[in-house]
Amino acid sequence: ADCTHCETTAEDDALLSKVELLQTHLDLQKKPVDANSSKEEKSTEQLEDVVAAKLQEKSHNGALHPSIASLASEHLISFLDEVSLATGQGLSWPAWAEYFPTHGQGRVIGISGSICLLLFCYWITTLKEVPPMMRETQKGGPKDLRPISLEELKKHSHQVGRAEHVEFLYVSVASNQGDLWMAVDGLVANLTDFATSHPGGVDLLLQHAGTEAAEPFHDVGHSEFALEQIQKRAVGILENVQVKGAIAIEKDTVMSRIFTKEDPYNVHKVLGFTVLSMYLYRIFVWCCQLAPPNADYAGFKPDLWALASIFIVEGLQVSSFIFTVPQNRPLSGPMIWQEWRAHNLIFVSRLTICFLGAWMVNRYNGMMGWGSWTQMTVNQLSVFAQMRLADLATAWLRDDTHETLVSTMPYWEHCPKWVESMFRTWYSMSQIYTTIVIIIAGPGMDLYFVMILPYQLYSVLMTFVRKGVISSRTCHVTYFWSLWQSWVCGFMMQSFRVFVQVQAFSIFCYCTRVYGLNKYVLWIGACTSLQLVMIKNWPIHSEQDVLEFPMFTVTILMWAILGAGLKFFSSVPLFDSRHARYVEARPKRVILRSKTKVSTNLYHLKFDFPWFFRWQGYSSGLQPGQHVKILCGNASQGRSTWNGHANLEVSRDYLSRSYTPINSSKDSTVDFIVKLYPEDAPGGFADGGRGSTKLCLEVKEGEEVWLSGPHGSKVYRGNGNFVVDGKLIKASTICALAGGSGITPVLSLLRQCREECRSSFAKPNAKHDLIKEFSIIHAMRSMDERLETTWYNPLAETGLAPHCTVTHLATGQKELTLKRSMSHREGMAYNYGKLTKDVIAEIFPPAAEDLVIILCGPKGFVDDVCQPLLRELKYSNVLTMW
Ligand SMILES: Cc1cc2nc3c(=O)[nH]c(=O)nc-3n(C[C@H](O)[C@H](O)[C@H](O)COP(=O)(O)OP(=O)(O)OC[C@H]3O[C@@H](n4cnc5c(N)ncnc54)[C@H](O)[C@@H]3O)c2cc1C
Ligand code: HEM
Structure with missing residues (x-):
């Protein structure tokens, strides 16, 4: 029964063993449930019919051999069976779960599945969550300009x-x-x-x-x-x-926005539209079950057409390098950047390799034995090559170590956060599903081809949203649909039970990944057990051999062994932290956890994400110096003057104010230090500050606030790299001059540097350039506005680089001598009087190549006081935060 030589014998063998297996399965089920025995017998008959029908179906699609790898997929959740058999509980799958969709049913499932899911996705994108203080405004500019x-x-x-x-x-x-x-x-x-x-x-x-x-x-x-x-x-x-x-304004035509000058011969576009029509054709053939005999579900035969198709797909990917794209991820809109493009190429090439492997195996009829084993091994190696290459591309192209390659998907305005999270989960799970299909090396060219579609479609959708050709909703509906295709198609290839098993395994792997299990450990564990199946049962003749192997148990055992290996013999962490950014351009809800007065007019506000996102491990994702907009009610609505001046925001329902979080990008809360501008203050401020009084005095703990961001360019790229006037500067010392609430970006930068120091302990082999010295001058009107030592040198951070010294400068107090009233061990000093050249020269080290000055505070303080003094002292590398 060697199927490499005789296709029909292999089919029959496989079928026979399948019938035997199902019979055994039912026998096992029958034992504990005597009362239902008549029902079970009926099920056995039904099942035999089903298997007979399945044989007929398979003989229609001659190219679909029962490859050893696709059999292995049937095994994935048999772990439950393994456990239940061991404990004598007997887990029973209902008979209908073994049903393999017939030709006609497949067509109905394919077409109606696609339509229903499309409608569902469309409905989801109509959901909106509008912050209560915000009315929906009419979009669209004035006409006839x-x-x-x-x-x-x-x-x-x-x-x-x-x-x-x-x-x-x-x-x-x-x-x-x-x-x-x-x-x-x-x-x-x-x-x-x-x-x-x-x-x-x-x-x-x-x-x-x-x-x-x-x-x-x-x-x-x-x-x-x-x-x-x-x-x-x-x-x-x-x-x-x-x-x-x-x-x-819609002044360009759609065509002029799509056909730009960067690709003069339209190579990329022609390839793009060709590939898109190829996908549509293949999916149509699959869903309507129109494949000719001896072809797979998508109508691929192992011939030159199939080869040409995959080379065109790869050509499209390579042709994207015609365009110039930014190096770093642009925050202003959905746009492809260099690292993202490299990753896309790597992921698509991985599926291309698998497609070529499947082509060879089909062409030379090696579905059992060496052919199949080689394909499985090549596929698995392609997964590891992809992971390694993606890591290398990141190390090479990403100069911002804070950045993550999280989804750049543009979500529609007021998209509820739970819907966004649902989409993200779905997108990540589909990626895991793809990898699983690859490592089990099944089921054929068709599924690999359909799985490339989302990668390529995503790029074009993102570009179309940016160019205003389609809306972000259309983008999601289309992308969602493209991912569903591989699930719907996968479903039609297997029985319901196997489909559920594969999905359950995907969910399981997804959860382990979400909780940060090292991706190499995850996939090496899964691949090793598949390889062991091969070794243990070589030469494989029937499905029975494969299904008898305790694959799940071995996978988990492998994870344990690899995990222990990492833990005890290597510095590579077993779990890596995966941070998804919570704060985004659309307003998001946060809940005030605590509010503390930290000086006469400064308040520390700590906000939590809603529990679901906390539980999912979201972090703010805000980088030092970036700020967010907080939306709050407008106390001045309807008042033509405010603080004695014309009120610009007289007709606004809500106000939007900028605040700078003081956390590092990985923290799971968003903390602010807000300066209160009180009512009835001297100097003509009878009404006080609108945003600050609302936040500091009115919002209660447990109440929600809406914020959006991040805004402002990233000035710190991690590892001591700053961008000053477009130039990359490598710093080892940071000197900060802050005025009033301008201390906030300085605090966030300090915390980010400490975070880097902490991760340098976790990864001692990686290259770290830590900031060594951090010197701060905080100017304020009176000394009671200062922040306590613990804000700069908390106990928990003792010994962590950088070493931080802070000088408080009370500019409103008239003592002119420089006073250091506290020990230097704590790094705190008090000065009274104006900020002068001498004060700066005494506190900051002299100008140097690797010294960066950070400036932040009120405009007059920054432009009229600090800048001229720094120029006199010949400091270069001066960065103004806001
Ligand atoms: C990029 C950026 C980041 C920022 N980050 C922070 C931050 O982290 N923390 C922070 O506290 N602020 C920060 N601000 C300032 C903040 O956005 C607001 O401007 C500030 O809170 C005042 O807003 P308001 O609505 O209370 O004042 P408004 O009602 O808008 O009043 C306008 C101005 O009038 C003056 N004023 C009003 N009342 C008084 C008063 N009683 N005494 C003296 N002057 C008064 C103030 O100059 C005030 O800014 C940031 C600003 C920017 C641009
Ligand atoms: C083109 C016309 C512009 C208009 C109508 C405009 C309007 C406004 C308004 C209404 C605000 C208050 C905050 C808000 O509602 O977002 C604001 C803030 C601000 N704008 Fe502009 N702006 C314009 C251009 C620019 C440009 C070109 C810059 C250059 C960088 C700029 C920089 C800022 C900054 C730094 C703030 C303060 C941030 C804050 O407090 O939120 N603006 N602008």
Whole structure:
């Protein structure tokens, strides 16, 4: 019965053993359940019919041999059977679970499954969760705007000295003549009357005046209110400039957005549309069961057409290198970046290799014995090669060690977080499912081909969302559908029981991965047990040999052995932490856990994620210096003046205020230090600060707040690397000059450095360039605004690099001598008086290549006090956080 020579004999053999096996299975089930014996006998007859029907089905699809590997897949959850047999409990699968869909049923399942799932996914994407303080606003810009050329836009920017220009703006506003024009997403607005009340300062507007400022605008993370300001003041649409983004006016045609100049011969696009039609054709053939005899479900035969198809698919992947993409993950919109593109190529190539293996095995009819074993081994090696190559690509291309390759999927506005989490889980599980199908080396070319579709489709969907060709909802529905195809198709290939078994195994592997089991341990364990099946039963003649092997038990045993090996003989962690980012561009709910007054006007607010996301191990994902927007009710709504000035936000339902979390990116809470601007304060502030009083005084513990982010560019890339004016600087010393609440990004940077030091203990072999010294000057009006020592040098961080010294500088107190009233061991000192050149020179080390200065605080403090002093002292590498 050697099937390498005789196909029919192999089929019959396999069938025979299947009937025997089912019979044995039922016999075993019958023993403990005597009362149901008549029912069971009936089931046996039914099952024999089913198996006979299955033989007929299989003979239709001649190329589908009962490969040893696909048999192995039937084994995956037999672990439960293994356990239940051992304990004598007898786990019984209902007879219908053994049902293999017949030809006609397969067609119904294929077509209706696809349609139902598509409808379900569409329905899910209609769900929205709108923060209570937020009304849904109508999108879409003003119509009938005239085209404006770049030259005309530039003419309205007045590139003159700053002070002069601010004067000029006041005059322009008074005389009603616009002179500060700016374009965002192609929409040109006259911002003259708005400029002097711009919350980010008039300077920033002047700096970008006369340009298309979409990038800096979106980088800050402006609110809808800001978008409305532009729309209200729109005067035209920028000519001949490609636009994208939230307020883009539909001036380009869909075609002009798809066909860009970067690929002049349209190689990528032609390949893309060819591959897409190939996928659609194959899925259609599969779902409608239209494959000819001697072909697999998708109609592939081991011929040159199949080879050509896979090479076109790979060609499409390689042709994506025609385009220039950013090195780091852009936060402003869904966009492919270098590391992501490399990973995509590696994942697709892995499936290409498997496809080629299946092609060879089918072509040379090696479904049992050496052919099958070779394919299984090649497939498994391709999985390990993919993991290693992906790690290498990351190490090579990612210069930001904080970044994770978490999904960049654009979710629709107000998408509930649980829906997003459901999608993510589903996407990750599908990846695991793909790997399982690969390592068990079954069931054929068809499934490998369909499994490549989501990888390639995802790239194009992401690009289309960015270009405004499709909405993010369409993107999800389509991607979801593409993943479902491999599940629906997989279902049609096996009995319900086997399908459930494979899915249960996927879920099991997914859970182990979510809880951080080292991916090499996970897959080596699974692959070894499959290899042992081969060795133990070589030469394999029947399914029985395979199914008798306790595969699950061996897998778990392997995990235990490998885990113990790692733990005792290597420094590689058995569990790696996997952090999913909770905070994203859409507002997310957080719950106030605690509120503590830490000085006269500073409050420490600690927020939790909702329990479900805490349980799933989410972290904020915010990096040092990045900030979030907190949405809060508007106490000044309807009041034309506030603190004696015109109230710009008179008609807003809610306010959006920026705050900088002080945690490291991996923490599971979001903590802020908020400065309270109280009511009835001297200096004309009768009404106080709106956002800060709400947060510090009104929000109670247990209450929810909504926030979005991260905003602001990443300045620290980890391992001592800073980006200063676009240049990468390697630092070993950080000196920070903070004014008032400007201490917050400094704290987050310090915590991030300590986090790096902590992980350097966990991975001693990896290369770490730790920051060694961290010197801080915190300027404030009076000494009781200072933060206690524990904020900088908590007990739990004793001995961790960097060594941190803090000098408090009370600028409002009139003692002029430099006083160090506390021991240096604790790294704290107190100064009184103004910030001068001498104070800085005494506290900070002299300027050096590897010294970075961080500046943060009120505008006047940063621009008018700190910058000139630092220039005098010849410090370079100066970074202004906000
Ligand atoms: C990128 C970025 C990050 C930030 N991070 C933080 C942070 O981590 N922590 C933090 O506390 N703030 C931070 N801020 C400032 C914060 O966004 C708000 O501007 C601040 O909380 C004031 O908002 P408000 O609504 O309370 O004041 P508003 O009602 O908007 O009042 C506007 C301004 O009036 C002045 N004012 C009002 N009342 C008083 C008063 N009683 N005494 C003196 N002046 C007064 C203040 O200058 C105030 O900013 C950040 C700002 C930016 C741009
Ligand atoms: C093009 C027209 C612009 C408009 C209408 C506009 C409007 C606003 C508004 C309304 C805010 C308050 C916060 C919010 O609602 O998001 C704000 C904040 C801010 N803007 Fe702009 N802005 C514009 C351009 C820019 C540009 C080009 C920059 C350059 C970087 C910039 C930088 C900032 C900063 C730093 C803040 C403060 C952040 C904060 O407090 O949230 N803005 N802007």
